Amino acid sequence: MSTLIAVLFDGFSYGMLLFLLSVGLSVTLGLMNFTNLAHGAFAMLGGYVTYALVESAGWPFLATLPLAFLATALIAAVFEAVLFRRIYKSGELNQVLLTIGVVFASYAVAAFFFGTVHHSVDLPDYLKGFVEIGDLKLPAYRIFLVIVALAVTAGLILFLEFTRFGAMVRAAVDNDKVAGGLGLNINAIFALTFALGSGLAGLGGALAIDILFIDPNFGFHILVPVLIVVSIGGLGSIWGSFLAAAALGIFDVAGKFLFPDFGPFLIYLFMVVILFFRPNGFFARR
Amino acid sequence: MAEALLELRDVRAGYGDAVVLDGVSFSVSENAGVALLGRNGVGKSTLIQTVMGFTQFLSGSILWRGREIQTVKPHLRARMGLGWVPQERDIFRSLTVEENLTVVARPGPWDVKKVYDLFPRLKERRENKGNQLSGGEQQMLAIGRTLMTNPAMLLLDEPLEGLAPIIVEELGDAIGRMVREAGMTLMLVEQHAEVTLGMTDEAIILERGRIVHQAASKDLLADHATLDRYIGLNIGD
Amino acid sequence: MNSLETRNLNKAFGKLVVADNVSLALPQGARHALIGPNGAGKTTLINLITGALRPDTGSVQLNGEDITSLLPDARVKRGLGRTFQINTLFPQLTPLESATMAICERDALSGHWLSPLAKHGAAIDEAYDLLGRVGLADAATKPTRDLAYGQQRLLEIALALASSPKVLLLDEPAAGVPKSESAALFEVIAGLPEDISVLFIEHDMNLVFSFATSITVLVQGAILTEGPPDQIAHDPQVREIYLGGAHHG
Amino acid sequence: MDPKSWIRAKARISPYEAIFWIAAAVIPFVFFENYLSLAASVAVTALFCISLDMILGYAGIISLGHAAFFGIGAYTAGILSARGWGEPISGLLLAAAVTAAVGYIVSFMIVRVQHLALLMITLGLSFLLAELAISFDQFTGGSDGLQGIDTWKLLGIWKFSLWGHTAYAYALATLFVLFLLARRIVHSPFGLTLEAIRENPVRTTALGAPNHAHLRKIFTIAAAFAGVAGALLAQISETVSPEALGFQRSAEIAVMLILGGTGRLYGAILGAIIFMIARDQISGFYLQYWYFWIGLILILVVLFLPRGILGGLERLARLGRRA
Amino acid sequence: QETVKIGVINAYSGQFADPGAQLDAGITLYMQQHGDTVAGKKIEIIRKDVGGIAPDVAKRLAEELIVRDKVDILAGALLTPNALAMGDVSAEAEKFMVVMNATTPVIITKSPYMIRTSATASQINGNFGTWIANQGVKQVYTMVTDYGPGIGSGTAFEEAFKAAGGEIVGQDRTPVVNPDFSPFVQRVAEADPEALYVWVPGGTQPPALAKALAERGITPENTKIYGQGELTDDAALEALGETALGIITAYHYNVHRDDAMNDEFVEAYRAANDGRDPDIYSIGAYDGMAAIYKALEATGGDASGEALINAAKGMTWDSPRGPIGIDAETGDVVQTIWIREVQMVDGKPANVIIDQVENAK
Numbered sequence A: 001m002s003t004l005i006a007v008l009f010d011g012f013s014y015g016m017l018l019f020l021l022s023v024g025l026s027v028t029l030g031l032m033n034f035t036n037l038a039h040g041a042f043a044m045l046g047g048y049v050t051y052a053l054v055e056s057a058g059w060p061f062l063a064t065l066p067l068a069f070l071a072t073a074l075i076a077a078v079f080e081a082v083l084f085r086r087i088y089k090s091g092e093l094n095q096v097l098l099t100i101g102v103v104f105a106s107y108a109v110a111a112f113f114f115g116t117v118h119h120s121v122d123l124p125d126y127l128k129g130f131v132e133i134g135d136l137k138l139p140a141y142r143i144f145l146v147i148v149a150l151a152v153t154a155g156l157i158l159f160l161e162f163t164r165f166g167a168m169v170r171a172a173v174d175n176d177k178v179a180g181g182l183g184l185n186i187n188a189i190f191a192l193t194f195a196l197g198s199g200l201a202g203l204g205g206a207l208a209i210d211i212l213f214i215d216p217n218f219g220f221h222i223l224v225p226v227l228i229v230v231s232i233g234g235l236g237s238i239w240g241s242f243l244a245a246a247a248l249g250i251f252d253v254a255g256k257f258l259f260p261d262f263g264p265f266l267i268y269l270f271m272v273v274i275l276f277f278r279p280n281g282f283f284a285r286r
Numbered sequence B: 001m002a003e004a005l006l007e008l009r010d011v012r013a014g015y016g017d018a019v020v021l022d023g024v025s026f027s028v029s030e031n032a033g034v035a036l037l038g039r040n041g042v043g044k045s046t047l048i049q050t051v052m053g054f055t056q057f058l059s060g061s062i063l064w065r066g067r068e069i070q071t072v073k074p075h076l077r078a079r080m081g082l083g084w085v086p087q088e089r090d091i092f093r094s095l096t097v098e099e100n101l102t103v104v105a106r107p108g109p110w111d112v113k114k115v116y117d118l119f120p121r122l123k124e125r126r127e128n129k130g131n132q133l134s135g136g137e138q139q140m141l142a143i144g145r146t147l148m149t150n151p152a153m154l155l156l157d158e159p160l161e162g163l164a165p166i167i168v169e170e171l172g173d174a175i176g177r178m179v180r181e182a183g184m185t186l187m188l189v190e191q192h193a194e195v196t197l198g199m200t201d202e203a204i205i206l207e208r209g210r211i212v213h214q215a216a217s218k219d220l221l222a223d224h225a226t227l228d229r230y231i232g233l234n235i236g237d
Numbered sequence C: 001m002n003s004l005e006t007r008n009l010n011k012a013f014g015k016l017v018v019a020d021n022v023s024l025a026l027p028q029g030a031r032h033a034l035i036g037p038n039g040a041g042k043t044t045l046i047n048l049i050t051g052a053l054r055p056d057t058g059s060v061q062l063n064g065e066d067i068t069s070l071l072p073d074a075r076v077k078r079g080l081g082r083t084f085q086i087n088t089l090f091p092q093l094t095p096l097e098s099a100t101m102a103i104c105e106r107d108a109l110s111g112h113w114l115s116p117l118a119k120h121g122a123a124i125d126e127a128y129d130l131l132g133r134v135g136l137a138d139a140a141t142k143p144t145r146d147l148a149y150g151q152q153r154l155l156e157i158a159l160a161l162a163s164s165p166k167v168l169l170l171d172e173p174a175a176g177v178p179k180s181e182s183a184a185l186f187e188v189i190a191g192l193p194e195d196i197s198v199l200f201i202e203h204d205m206n207l208v209f210s211f212a213t214s215i216t217v218l219v220q221g222a223i224l225t226e227g228p229p230d231q232i233a234h235d236p237q238v239r240e241i242y243l244g245g246a247h248h249g
Numbered sequence D: 001m002d003p004k005s006w007i008r009a010k011a012r013i014s015p016y017e018a019i020f021w022i023a024a025a026v027i028p029f030v031f032f033e034n035y036l037s038l039a040a041s042v043a044v045t046a047l048f049c050i051s052l053d054m055i056l057g058y059a060g061i062i063s064l065g066h067a068a069f070f071g072i073g074a075y076t077a078g079i080l081s082a083r084g085w086g087e088p089i090s091g092l093l094l095a096a097a098v099t100a101a102v103g104y105i106v107s108f109m110i111v112r113v114q115h116l117a118l119l120m121i122t123l124g125l126s127f128l129l130a131e132l133a134i135s136f137d138q139f140t141g142g143s144d145g146l147q148g149i150d151t152w153k154l155l156g157i158w159k160f161s162l163w164g165h166t167a168y169a170y171a172l173a174t175l176f177v178l179f180l181l182a183r184r185i186v187h188s189p190f191g192l193t194l195e196a197i198r199e200n201p202v203r204t205t206a207l208g209a210p211n212h213a214h215l216r217k218i219f220t221i222a223a224a225f226a227g228v229a230g231a232l233l234a235q236i237s238e239t240v241s242p243e244a245l246g247f248q249r250s251a252e253i254a255v256m257l258i259l260g261g262t263g264r265l266y267g268a269i270l271g272a273i274i275f276m277i278a279r280d281q282i283s284g285f286y287l288q289y290w291y292f293w294i295g296l297i298l299i300l301v302v303l304f305l306p307r308g309i310l311g312g313l314e315r316l317a318r319l320g321r322r323a
Numbered sequence E: 001q002e003t004v005k006i007g008v009i010n011a012y013s014g015q016f017a018d019p020g021a022q023l024d025a026g027i028t029l030y031m032q033q034h035g036d037t038v039a040g041k042k043i044e045i046i047r048k049d050v051g052g053i054a055p056d057v058a059k060r061l062a063e064e065l066i067v068r069d070k071v072d073i074l075a076g077a078l079l080t081p082n083a084l085a086m087g088d089v090s091a092e093a094e095k096f097m098v099v100m101n102a103t104t105p106v107i108i109t110k111s112p113y114m115i116r117t118s119a120t121a122s123q124i125n126g127n128f129g130t131w132i133a134n135q136g137v138k139q140v141y142t143m144v145t146d147y148g149p150g151i152g153s154g155t156a157f158e159e160a161f162k163a164a165g166g167e168i169v170g171q172d173r174t175p176v177v178n179p180d181f182s183p184f185v186q187r188v189a190e191a192d193p194e195a196l197y198v199w200v201p202g203g204t205q206p207p208a209l210a211k212a213l214a215e216r217g218i219t220p221e222n223t224k225i226y227g228q229g230e231l232t233d234d235a236a237l238e239a240l241g242e243t244a245l246g247i248i249t250a251y252h253y254n255v256h257r258d259d260a261m262n263d264e265f266v267e268a269y270r271a272a273n274d275g276r277d278p279d280i281y282s283i284g285a286y287d288g289m290a291a292i293y294k295a296l297e298a299t300g301g302d303a304s305g306e307a308l309i310n311a312a313k314g315m316t317w318d319s320p321r322g323p324i325g326i327d328a329e330t331g332d333v334v335q336t337i338w339i340r341e342v343q344m345v346d347g348k349p350a351n352v353i354i355d356q357v358e359n360a361k
């Protein structure tokens, strides 16, 4: 019984990590319709910001998190203005290629500054080890992840569903020319949305260090799981990403627990089957 | 006569390296209605889009309340009071009818309720996504959406296309009222020359990107020879 | 035998009924207009006939054959052609290529994957000829997306004609085409061979009354009335709901 | 211009093309004898790129998992050879048949989805296959790669050696033959219909085109092309590993294709040539950091040559003619 | 002055760039310390990046090195599939080849001109399995990475352990790309075995696995934990702290082994690499270069494959890792395998040598 709960919790918390890494993509890809494979690179950036602040400047881990978000958002906004803005209308393939180009370059830049070796950060004691609840041992850090994920979900849903901003983004995506002609400042809208999505990636990257570690390959590494979450969840749906991530995490962990020989096979199969029957994912916005 | 609200001086514009408008000059004074007529492909939409800032601007100048705006970004022109209704409707497909209206709203006399009063059909379909509307409903929504921005001047690119005759009539009246009672300025491109000329004070005829005739709407309506020559209309038969 | 017939078609989007027991018959050679307020369900009816939408109940017959369960492209192969209310074209192809493609598909040449297109000269000639007839000869080799809206409307019709339909469904073909040219356009349509039946949706009453030989009025998904033009023009109900006061018939 | 000649002009073989192929056949042998291995691998990649161009450039099917077919072709030829039949040409034919069959089955899935779902399904399928290749190690050699491939002499005469003379001649000849075939396909009525489907599938349906059937057909053909490319590589390098099916390979050819220009076949060839030579040269200088330069090139190409090098050249030529 | 060219095929970019960098640093350091001239010949290194597992590329690069750059010796071979492909070329071109890392046993049979200076999976894990059984351990649960090196090591371990009378009570294979060990660790927790043997590739996985074990309360206090040396590398020990105490590992190289030659090597390595410690990749390459230099000296500068392989076979020398030699028959490495236990040293957990298997093949 307690093993079952432990496995489920492991799965769920792993799912929450996936969610934190992918929710930003749900914003940039889902809402803005921009096939942003550079998402992982921004996550990596956030991760390195936290790593550098903790290890070199001696900041406490928690204090670095807002900065990982802000710094990534800021740099992403610059990238948006200089690069991405020009290819919103160039089709998926061009977007895939340009953003993959950014990932390639980010790999080299990260390798240059931080070396090819992987890094981790020293967590505060209260996030280390496990918390005992009855005879259940739950890793403290994973409990923390779940709490952050829930907070991010709530905040984003409030912001996007209950303000006009979400509708503005979708209007700008549907037809930027007309949206502009009707007075919406699409450049500002896109820049802000992109910064938000990438900032979330940065936060996710910072939070992922303890479990996935950080190295120059991080951007490539997380790309596929993150894309799986967003595509299954349904484009542009925060809630969909949340459920998809949770389901995927539980499915993956439980699947490996029960059928360890199948490895990642099950996840890919799961994705292909789901997308075949529901090409727009579970909660598609468009 | 009031000061010109919008004035074009010797405007040359086009797409890429194709020049479509060449040496276009005219002015629209506050609270006036101008009809823009001409055959297919003469550059009527191009003219409106040039005013909005969507074409390649080559030379000349565009003045809004006396200020040059040809380098101003489109969304700022819209916020200055230019209200554009695109020819191809271009409804935001993934937004509901109501979101289409509220997303561009700016303060002023027009609000969702007034738009719904003008087009009751839209109120019935308020929860529909933009891409689930009939052609005519999209046309109504396109007009309503622009009204939500509370513009000082409406640039209507064939707004009556695809609307039922009775709606055309009502809308024509409503637009006429806006100009007459609410102080709205109007530039109207339409195929229905009779209706158009009835709703406007002045008319401009374009041919191959140049203005070839300019007259009071009343006079033009009576000038069958000119209409026939430039538009090929045989009114009255 | 009617060339096109719908029997008790029903279709609802959620609570909104867009086709309410619609039974419509088009005899061979008909020039039949479908009018009605915006959102009455006219386009939906065309979508039901062509198979773009599936009816909830009811059936569609083409020349006596039940085609309700056929896929859209199979219906076209049996002689059903249509245009779209909102341009549905090939932006990067030229009108010539677009029309040639349509003709090749009609003549079952599109399966030929090893013979050069240029070998099928007859198809290309026919396409060019057709474009000339609707007034697009000059624009034949320009990419479609660079054409003015009105020219694109003409191409819309040319493409429908290219598949040589026996029954042609036109959804506001003249919208966006200037008066002078829309009349010419309708001449082309009127001049189609006698055995082709035409069903067209149009809000321009001048065109409707001069070209239609019979008219159906659709309101809220249901047929309100049917009849010859003068009867419809003077029908008080139609005037109130649809025509308004400006039309004197 | 008369309409027929306008269409014919688009399909005519220009003198430049003849020059190109003669150059491709002569220059490496005469001037770059030390580079024949690279040249052979460029030819293989160009063929693979053409395969992608057929579905992506012409039919508009974006795939991030096209290497799946490359890999299947490679394993087919490889296993055949490792089990004792190393005759190269029959290996190619078998690989084409097997990949066409798999492609046909997969195509039923592919034609039903678009956009992100299409990207993810193609990606997912190639991952699934790579997992299978690792799992069935008694056939495939697992993650260490297939061992024991031995390619017999070409036509019983020419031996595949370190120097790559045979390899290049063999790869180039295969490329040329299949290029001619591809060229014929894209200039046929079928090719035109594919472009129309890419542009607007709703309208092609309304003109009576069975979109899915057309797309399945080109997908199957393209799969066979990719399979032949894979088989060539397996025969020439005498190795195959699960990496042959991997995402990186799929992504790389997409890059090459875009670099050269989609929807024009020569874009595929040119992209492969430029990319592979550039990588060969750059990675020699900047061992660790060549990723940066590749990334930068990608970004610049998408920004400044969105229609690829060929598209850019065409525009230049048009401007030149006007000036 | 004539040159001898060595073509190094290594992963300088991509997923394996980090071990690739360590390997390269080993080569560089050796040449720094021993100069670039041997037996009157100048040594020139030509480096090529395969970018990861890519045997077709490795093969082409090997061919090009020989055809285009006229190299005399092939070296590097970080990864097994690439090493196998390079072996073919070495055999065909009759060039001496030095495997500096890849550990799969079969590689060495690919070319008669090949030697290996790293280790083999069976050498470490087979000897380890016997050693563990001799300690009186009866039952072991194994968990290895699901790819060549992992499976090879696991199999070698299991066979030796069973031959010495032990029993395997559970067997799991973890995916190569494995972001989350928790399900596998839960399986172990559920089985609650007497001992656990793990094999994971170096890099991010050892600390991740070790952490996952600790977070679920599996520590040497209740379950004996065995593994190949990577499991307790410095990064893992740092992440684990005291929970690592008692983990026992087997390895052919021990950075902190107290030995004058090793101390000198580590110090020089750190100085040349921003303070980073050498690891098995570095030492494999370092000794690989040593083998090349010594063989060239023995042949008096003759760099033909035939001459070099004859000179290299049966050679022995002292390395920072301890005594090392090349098997006269197979060309494979012969060396000491160190058995280490994590113990507290100066208030920090460290790998302490508790036993050794000498002349392990």
Ligand SMILES: Nc1ncnc2c1ncn2[C@@H]1O[C@H](COP(=O)(O)OP(=O)(O)OP(=O)(O)O)[C@@H](O)[C@H]1O
Binding pocket: B015, B018, B020, B038, B039, B040, B041, B042, B043, B044, B045, B046, B047, B087, C145, C146, C147, C148, C149, C150, C151, C176
């Ligand atoms: N995006 C574009 N790129 C290139 N040329 C264009 C573009 N849009 C329009 N044109 C060309 O500009 C000319 C004028 O087009 P415009 O759309 O302004 O005509 P119009 O008078 O509005 O016609 P219509 O009554 O058909 O709407 C046409 O010749 C058209 O082919």
Ligand SMILES: Nc1ncnc2c1ncn2[C@@H]1O[C@H](COP(=O)(O)OP(=O)(O)OP(=O)(O)O)[C@@H](O)[C@H]1O
Binding pocket: B125, B128, B131, B132, B133, B134, B135, B136, B137, B162, C013, C016, C018, C036, C037, C038, C039, C040, C041, C042, C043, C044, C045, C085
């Ligand atoms: N996918 C859909 N989901 C929900 N409602 C829809 C959908 N498609 C159309 N409708 C609604 O069905 C009704 C009928 O639409 P249809 O397009 O058939 O009207 P129409 O008679 O062609 O009108 P118009 O003359 O304006 O083109 C409209 O009210 C429209 O909003």
Ligand SMILES: [Mg+2]
Binding pocket: B044, B045, B046, B087, B157, C149
């Ligand atoms: Mg226009």
Ligand SMILES: [Mg+2]
Binding pocket: B134, B135, B136, C042, C043, C044, C085, C171
């Ligand atoms: Mg309609």
